[in-house]
Amino acid sequence: MQHFDLTQLQWNSSIREQLLGQGLARLPHAMLLVGPPGVGKTAFSEQLATLLLCESITAEMTACGNCQACRWLDAGNHPDFRRVAPDGDDEAEEGVNEKAKKRGPGTIRIDQIRELESFVFVGSHRHGNRVVLVTEAEAMNGAAANSLLKILEEPPTNVYFILVSSRTKSLLPTIRSRCRVIAFGPPDAAAAAAWLASAGLEKQAERYLNLAGGAPMRVAQWKAQGQLAPLDAVVDSLLAPPSDPIALAARWDGLLKGDGQFRMEHLVEEVQRWLFDLAQERMTGVVRYHGGWPRPIGVQNLNPTSLLAAWREINQFRRSARHPLNQLLFLENLAAHFLRALRPATS
Ligand SMILES: [Zn+2]
Incomplete structure (x- = not known):
């Protein structure tokens, strides 16, 4: 997982306060993080997942970074965490058959959701929370979305679903209605420039921030790509x-x-x-x-x-x-x- 310090994402602090102000126990079990690309939704979702799984949360309500759970998450192999993301990209789709091409690049398929069933309905490895993170949730095809909906309709105990989407229009409305929708927006120009400066991109801020719709992490992504x-x-x-x-x-x-x-x-x-x-x-x-x-x-x-x-x-x-x-x-x-x-x- 990429580790952005949530405290650096100042513009998301009111969302954090709203969600966590009453403690983790009050957190909804299904959350849908929506907003334009590059405003920190995925970073926030990863921090939230870490917080739900950390076994030694600090007094400031942040993950400790040292416990077994935090180390497993860092290594990408926590047994009580599942990440679901679109399968393949444009390049992988080249040369495959026409049907697959029409399906479009990056689809979340039903077998990816079916694999979750055994995960969520079997007990936790660490006797604590389990977390499913679905990034680019709009990439679920119809069958996958319906399969997830069935799980969300009878939510297993101590399982948290965090869905992230930049294109919610493509998301099944019934999925949306099962989740607490948490809306993210771009920061003001000063906060965006400050974030870019902290990421070593102060020179890029002026030129690209407007092109990125004011979303600083999108600029960072463009640079990386x-x-x-x-x-x-x-x-x-x-x-x-x-x-x-x-x-x-x-x-x-x-x-x-x-x-x-x-x-x-x-x-x-x-x-x-x-x-x-x-x-x-x-x-x-x-x-x-x-x-x-x-x-x-x-x-x-x-x-x-x-x-x-x-x-x-x-x-x-x-x-x-x-x-x-x-x-x-x-x-x-x-x-x-x-x-x-x-x-x-x-x-
Ligand atoms: Zn920890």
Whole structure:
């Protein structure tokens, strides 16, 4: 488990107080942590799990970090803890059959939930609590969600379910209604910058925080996944694009072939946000996402109607960005839409 000190996540302290203020005994047995990505839900859920299993909780209501339970959790082998996460990622899905592809990347399957049944209905190894942590709970397919629902309907004693989701719309409503829903939001700018500074990312804060929707841990994740350099390169390509869509597409194609996890869907999203900012800047003078970058010359000559039209049209690219039939053709088409939107209002 990654260990973030909960006390560093200041913006979550009211949630902590609300949940733990009356002691662990009053904690609900099924909790659903919701909110945008990168605001500390998973870190919080892991801390909560550790707290429920620690055998020597401190006076400040934190896990001791030294007991057998804490050591097992650190090593990832506590017998009374189960973590359920989507199986496989995009890469693992490459080359498998069409049916599996349609299922989409990262699904929580029914056999992963069935394995929980023997875990939750058999007694605890340590005569204490047992904890099931389900991250990206929305990734449960229908069968898996129904199977979990059955367990939640007859909750075994001393078993805690912590579900985490950034996309609750995809979550079965009956699952949601079985859980205490705990909503997380992004911190204010000062707290976010302070967290990034504590993670050694103070330089990144100004540039990327707005792009990350104000979610500091998302910036840290982008850094860890090697997404920041390609992101910078995309912004450079948008700031002073070549006039030829084929040349622009070739530049993007090169970026997508890099080592990091910067993918087509990130590129499409970034182009869309850039257009959004240009339109907003032209109409209101406000730059929502790219305030930390240099602004292009001649924004005042752009046509906001064309910018917004292109911004809308690019939605269709978002839908097929994960599996374009022909990557280069897809990029050329995207580049053509982008460049067309930049034609000055007077022409
Ligand atoms: Zn402990």
